[in-house]
Amino acid sequence: MRRTIDWDGDAVTIIDQTALPAEYRILRLRTVDELIDAITRLAVRGAPALGGAGALGVVLATRAGGDVRASADRVAQARPTAVNLSWGVARALEKLDEGAEAVLAEALSILDEDERLNRAASGHAAEIVLGLCDRRPLRLLSHCNAGHLATVAWGSALGVVWHLHQRGLVESVLVDETRPLLQGSRLTAWELAQAGVPYRVQPDGAAAAAMARGVVDCVLVGADRIAANGDVANKIGTYGLAIAARHHHVPLVVVAPSSTIDKSLASGADIAIEERAPEELRSYAGVTITPPGADVFNPAFDVTPAQLITAVVTEHGRFSP
Numbered sequence: 588m589r590r591t592i593d594w595d596g597d598a599v600t601i602i603d604q605t606a607l608p609a610e611y612r613i614l615r616l617r618t619v620d621e622l623i624d625a626i627t628r629l630a631v632r633g634a635p636a637l638g639g640a641g642a643l644g645v646v647l648a649t650r651a652g653g654d655v656r657a658s659a660d661r662v663a664q665a666r667p668t669a670v671n672l673s674w675g676v677a678r679a680l681e682k683l684d685e686g687a688e689a690v691l692a693e694a695l696s697i698l699d700e701d702e703r704l705n706r707a708a709s710g711h712a713a714e715i716v717l718g719l720c721d722r723r724p725l726r727l728l729s730h731c732n733a734g735h736l737a738t739v740a741w742g743s744a745l746g747v748v749w750h751l752h753q754r755g756l757v758e759s760v761l762v763d764e765t766r767p768l769l770q771g772s773r774l775t776a777w778e779l780a781q782a783g784v785p786y787r788v789q790p791d792g793a794a795a796a797a798m799a800r801g802v803v804d805c806v807l808v809g810a811d812r813i814a815a816n817g818d819v820a821n822k823i824g825t826y827g828l829a830i831a832a833r834h835h836h837v838p839l840v841v842v843a844p845s846s847t848i849d850k851s852l853a854s855g856a857d858i859a860i861e862e863r864a865p866e867e868l869r870s871y872a873g874v875t876i877t878p879p880g881a882d883v884f885n886p887a888f889d890v891t892p893a894q895l896i897t898a899v900v901t902e903h904g905r906f907s908p
């Protein structure tokens with residue numbers, strides 16, 4: 588599959604994640620404003636992919652001229668929770684004094700690194716999962732999309748599935764649909780189907796019941812920001828999954844490149860959680876599903892305390908808080 592986000596010599600190219608699975612289409616983003624719009628609409632999403640987006644945002648800003656740092660700052664603030672976005676911006680900005688070509692080279696090296704680091708992190712995690720679970724083949728549970736589409740290539744938590752599937756060790760994956768924007772049923776299920784991995788989509792509310800029935804060997808999730816103490820911000824619903832997993836003695840493994848670790852934050856209490864538009868819950872596929880103007884609580888992420896997480900795994904192996 589082509590990279591989720593890339594540079595074609597003149598523009599940022601992305602696989603439009605608002606269109607999948609109905610349509611596979613590529614968008615070309617030529618300006619900082621177009622990139623910010625794509626980030627906020629989740630046309631490009633997922634923490635590692637946002638790292639690439641941040642760096643390429645600085646490339647677009649250098650080409651446009653004007654106040655590059657102010658434009659870069661707007662890119663960094665397009666979404667607040669995934670630290671990778673501001674990390675990618677900061678890495679590219681470090682090269683600003685060396686000129687536009689140096690900024691581009693840095694952005695391209697972030698894209699190249701991403702696949703390598705995600706392959707390594709998910710490879711370590713696959714070995715850890717095999718050590719934690721006795722059953723073969725494995726029945727895994729995935730929340731949101733932490734696959735190829737959430738990274739530049741390969742995936743983090745879903746990368747574990749790719750490693751294990753290559754060895755014939757995956758029976759099936761239960762895919763949380765991931766309300767309200769359905770990153771699970773639209774994107775993760777699409778990726779699993781492409782790869783020929785057996786899967787079943789379930790409503791998020793079914794996850795605890797699946798664990799109670801004993802059909803989940805391990806929960807695999809990605810991360811948007813990991814605090815120094817090992818608390819993990821990830822897609823809304825991860826915290827509830829972790830509570831259910833602990834109750835049912837099911838391991839929960841978090842997989843992320845080390846760029847997702849934010850050592851400047853002592854704990855998850857300090858992580859800014861994005862609140863998204865009420866419309867995402869008031870309507871579905873253009874049809875109103877609440878009373879008009881219903882009040883809405885729509886956090887995009889939650890924080891799972893470190894003590895509910897079996898392991899956080901990066902390209903360096905198990906992360907020690």
Ligand code: MRU
Pocket residue numbers: 629632633634635669730731732733734737738742743744770808809810811821822823887
């Ligand atoms: O709102 P999204 O779709 O960007 O949220 C993405 C997630 O929460 C992912 O689990 C996380 O970014 C890790 S992706 C490898």
